[in-house]
Amino acid sequence: MNSNQTFISAPLGKKMALRHFFKHLTILTSSYGFCTLSSRFIHPSLTTLFNNINPKTQPLIPTKFSLPLSHCYTSLSHPSTSTLLSPYLSVRIRCPKDIADVFSEALMCFGATSTTVDEDDNCDTSNEICIESIFPESEDVDVCILRASDSVGLKMIPSYEVKTGEHYDWIKKTQESFDPVEVTEGLWIVPVWKTPPDVKATNIILNPGLAFGTGEHPTTRLCLLLLQRLIIGGERFLDYGTGSGILAIAALRTSFEAVAESEHETYDVIIANILLNPLLELADDIVSHARPGAAIGLSGILSEQVPCIIDRYSPFLDNISVSEIDDWACLSGTKKLSGN
């Protein structure tokens, strides 16, 4: 907690450095999927934001969140949020029960992007069932249903109603599904709309928006456990591809001093919880941010993908070790002291 205080009350001279740190974090982030750190977060309000931190429970992220920016990690441009909240059509189709499966498949072939059939509980005596289906707004629903009916040999076109999809509904339902998670003893991740189950614990109050890192994912846990082992105090930590910012915040809460002086472009601890392909492609870049001897943690990968990562990173890292939860793996090592 002391170093947390240090961080908050960083002298004016270091504020630029702090900003630099977060800017960096965000730049790396924004080229990834599911980032929620809006520009609002990095700009001058940053200092105000951190000055507001109390030692125990407090919202660490502004409540106003932009939606994820891009799903494509190679794209450096910021597609507008409109691509994520693009209009969609929600179509409810009534069709005979016995053909629900084939008809769903046919709809998928002719333009639907999703079909959902509720489980038949046998308490309903009608021989019809509803298929909830989603179409892109540009799709001609009438033509699709006509073709799909034709292809499965329906004698008549089933009745259906078309509505414009409401984004509010699914976003709200999704957020309701997030529950507080105890990552390790005394460290809780609590969505901002839930009450912390244990007020005495270290609570990371997070507004995850729809971003990754709500705490329960095995890779988030692996990274947090690694972080807990690595962070003693005073390290410069980089969360590469930050998502909801959970790792960076956890580092802060455990004990972390952001003294990223501007002449030091490197970090003592780097954790990248992304995906196999970006980890392979960005290996040089990720490693270049680490000082020799720095600890590097790589996750977001399945156990079966570990050999690829080891191949790619063994020229850079010593003391490679792998930890696993379920199918997921986290590889850690230290940057080689010399050579490349």
Place this chain on the structure above:
Amino acid sequence: MSTLKEILTRRPVAATIRLTVPAGGARPAPPVGPALGQYRLNLMAFCKDFNARTQKYKPDTPMSVTITAFKDNTFEFTVKSPSVTWYLKKAAGIESGSSRPGHVVATTLSVRHIYEIAKIKQSDPYCQYMSLESICKSIIGTANTMGIKVVKDLD
């Protein structure tokens, strides 16, 4: 094949969801968001899982996903590689099959193409116990219905 234990501990199913999602590109947006949100499934866990498991495919390859949503808000999903017709059209570089299959040949492909598609399809669930030869035969059958002729060697 289910074991006895799996049958006894089977969770009640709420719904079956079918989705087309680009490889490595699941994100909290339609159709994934609304489809999963309806059953309060963990959207981000699905995206992370799906994206990690489809890293070996070229980005944006349309994968077909079938999700079983359980009543306790948990889920399981299977990912299938794109449809055989999608691969055949890609391999042949055509937008659609023949308008009169059996009469008009849209294009020709060599058995090599078929073999490559069969190798990918073999990694799909339910195809892993089929021989490569029988998968090839089935793909040739599909090709014929699209008006794509399969030859031993392309000239």
